[in-house]
Amino acid sequence: MTERTFTTLSDGGHFFEGPRWHDGRWWVSDFYAGVVATVEADGTRRTVVEVEGQPSGLGWLPDGDLLVVSMKGHRVLRVGADGASSVHADLTSLDVPGPLNDMVVAPTGHAYVGCFGFDLMTGADPAPAPLYRVDPDGTASLAAEGLHFPNGAVITDDGATLVVGETLGCRYTAFALGPDGALTDRRVWAQMAPTPPLTTMGETLGALGVAPDGCGLDADGHIWAADAVGSRVVRIAPGGEVVDEVAAPEGLGAFACMLGGEDGRTLLTCLAPDFFEHARTAAPEAVLATIEVDVPRAGLP
Known part of the structure; x- marks a missing residue:
């Protein structure tokens, strides 16, 4: 595995997530600052929109409007070119178990939104969770059930x-994606470690071998993922072999990553000391850092 060292792009955030490369710049959510921001190559960070209910996953509709997950609001917001935001989809009627989370938006405009499945911040026992589909017209429905913390x-x-990715399942699950947005042919795409039983939060976290968080696809069909319990980013081959890894700087964990840059070979990683809301809200210690990799990005997001 190639020795690489992270280079800081921007710091002073509370908890960065959902990194994306779009229109020649980086975009990120800051959970506990309640904002979505862009980040230029020189590290300059600018707020795009403030989000009530904690922002997470980002994506774009075919017309260029930005979609943003409001985790605690159980909504997907739509942000126009003028910066005005509105509710694109309201998922409250679906009885979402715990906060919503990351999202990927298909070229058709169908969006797929994960959720925790339980209240992580109060230490509740983990439970299987659904993946939701939001159609281009904002209609929300259940896309898949029984996932172990569907995430990036x-x-x-x-x-x-x-x-x-199933963060508490140590695996990636694949679906065939139909032109109407339907998910079929569910199968395990990669199993990186045994899936632990969902018991208590402490027992489940302690049994995780790899916890895939935010991620990006490369042109070889491998996935770069943040390992939320391993303080590293890992490159995962179909099947589950970890073929490359880079350790996070000492004292920091890795919670999301994405390929981008002009040649698609820059891996941006969201780093922080931990993910706990009370600690991260109080201390702006989150960092965006980059490494260069050999294989460029592919697919979405």
């Missing part, structure tokens, strides 16, 4: 396959 997801270049 990717869509292949041909638009035919969606792969979603």
Whole structure:
């Protein structure tokens, strides 16, 4: 495995998540600052929109409007070119178990939104969780059930396959993605470690070998993922072999990553000391850092 060292792009955030490369710049959510921001190559960070209910996953509709997950609001917001935001989809009627989380948006405008499945911040016992689908017109529905903390997801270049990480399952699960947005042919795409039983929060976290968080797809069909319990980013081959890894700087964990940059070979990683809301809200210690990799990005997001 190649020795690489992270380079800081921007710091002073509370908890960065959902990194994306779009229109020649980086975009990120800061959970506990309640904002979505862009980040230029020189590290300059500018707020795009303030989000009530904690922002997470980001994506774009075919017309260019930005979609943003409001985690605690159980909504997907739509932000126009003028910066005005509105509710694109309201998922409250679906009885969402715990906060919403990351999202990937297909070329058709169908969005797929994960959720925790339980209240992580109060230490509740983990439970299986659904993945939701939001159609281009804002209609929300259940896309899949029984996932172990559905989190970062990717869509292949041909638009035919969606792969979603299960953070508490140590695996990636794939679906065939239909032109109408339906998910079928569910299968394990990669199993990196045994899936632990969902018991108590402490027992489940302690049994995780790899906890895939935010991620991005490369042109070889591998996934770069943040390992939320391993303080590293890992490159995962179909099947589950970890073929490359880079350790986070000492004292920091890795919670999301994405490929981008002009040649698609820059891996931006969201780093922080931990993910706990009370600690991260109080201390702006989150960092965005980059490494250069060999294989460029592919697919979405």
